Every structure is written in structure tokens, then in C-alpha cells.
Amino acid sequence: MYDERREQLLRAAAKVFRAKGFHATSVSEIAAEFGSDRASLYYYVGSKEELFEMVVEQAVLENVQMAEQIRDGAEEPGAKLREILIALMRSYDVNFPQLFVFLQEDTGRLTGKDEAWSNRMQEWSRRYFQAVRDVIQTGIDSGVFASVLPVAVIAQGVVGMVSWSHRWYQPGSGVPAEEIGARFADTLLGGLERSA
DSSP states (O other): OHHHHHHHHHHHHHHHHHHHOTTTOOHHHHHHHHTSOHHHHTTTOSOHHHHHHHHHHHHHHHHHHHHHHHHTSSSOHHHHHHHHHHHHHHHHHHTTTHHHHHHHSOHHHHTTTOHHHHHHHHHHHHHHHHHHHHHHHHHHHTTSBOOSSOHHHHHHHHHHHHHGGGGTOOTTSSSOHHHHHHHHHHHHHHHHBOOO
């Protein structure tokens, strides 16, 4: 029962954070969405900051591990880059709106009181971008990809294509998330893959 209620609280908090942003959201508003009072929330969390951290942490780590697993797989670079884009868009759909809350907020400013969490988020972000850069660099080194742009710039573009969707994407409101990821991949790979 505790775990189920805690998950309900996380979903309620994510919904309010998404609608109002971190700073404009009050604990009372989260409690109302949760169907409880403020005092009951503190049975599950110690603060609004801690609640925000819990909302995004699991999804962010799963994305890092997913990107590293794809990078370390046996597929060719184009297939890996395609799968990263599809998997990331799928994750944003499954973890809506938690990941969008994370993307739309300045996490360093939000969580300045929790340096360990902020450092963990920065490290996971670094690992994610490194996995994407590694895939792109492998493609360039093997002659599959060609680009005049630095690998780091391409990697920022790859992740940014999906990350910017927090401005417009709503689950179930049009094109499925996996289809969006696949079409993003078509666009990107069309510009990177060397012609035979």
C-alpha cells in the first residue's frame, strides 16, 4: 500500500509540476492533486525538492543505461543512432510528464540545496551524451557517417531533437512517440550517412 500511494504521489506531483513549473507549485497544490492534505505528504517525502528529485530520477537513469546498452551492442552505427532516438522518444511517452518536468526546469537552480543529486544528474547527463557521441564517432571513424560538424555538436542536435518535444508533445494526441523517434532518425541519418 505504501509503495502504491507513493507512486500516486509522484504522478500527482509530476502533473502539477508540469502545469505550473517547480517554483510556482506549492505543496498544498500537490496535496490537493494527490487527494490528501499537506501533513500526509510528509509521510512520503521530506520536501518539495525531494519530491521533484524522486519524480525524475528513475526515468533519467533508465535513459542513461538504455543509451549505454545500445552503444555497446553489435549493431552498426546508423541502427544504434536510430534506436537511441526511438527509445528516448518512447521513454518520454512512458514517463510523461516526469521527464518533461526535468527538461523544462533549470535543475541546477532548483536543487542547489541537494548538491549530491545535482551532481548525480550532471554525471548521468554526461554519460548519456558520451554514449551518443561514441556512436556518432564510431560511424565517422568507420566511414558510415560524414559530417563537417564536430561530433559534440551533432550529439547535442540528436538529443535536442527529442528533448525539445517537451514544448509540444502530448501522449495519445497524434503521431505515436515511436513513429516520431523513427522519423527524427530518418531526418538525421539522411544528413549523416555517406552516399554509397
